[in-house]
Amino acid sequence: MFIENLEEKNIILVNAVDKDTVLKKLCRVIFETGKVSSEEILEERVLHREKLMSTGIGLGVGVPHVRCEGVKNVVLAMAVSDSPIAGYDSIDGTPVRIVVMIVVPEHNHRQHILILSDIVQLLKDSAKRTAILSAHSSEEIYKSLR
DSSP states (O other): OHHHHOOGGGEEEEOSOBHHHHHHHHHHHHHTTTOBSOHHHHHHHHHHHHHHSOOEEETTEEOOEEEETTBOSOEEEEEEESSOOBTOOBTTOOOOOEEEEEEEETTOHHHHHHHHHHHHHHHTOHHHHHHHHHOSSHHHHHHHHO
């Protein structure tokens, strides 16, 4: 489910940034897909969700996820940082460097949970995370996920 919904063009490499900057960049990537009607609403929802509780799930991975009005279909974006993302708290204390954003239509709870589960299962694999972090381009990351 995760792989089928992530497009190579939605994967970005970022350099030494803070959490809000990464989240805003991912919101921009998602908005540019044309599947979200308002970048401002999306950004507001994502930042609000993150203030409630960090989406740093451990193992150096963050998975911000929201259900949002004005979203036509599931859309995902991924950011990989060359260094730890400042201010991105993780439940295990491991610095976050991989962030996968999930945005689904407001009333699509089932698909939201299935994709979140799929991401967690995939990124629990240390070899997969190492391949992602070692990649030098979006293309290499995309291929490593396949």
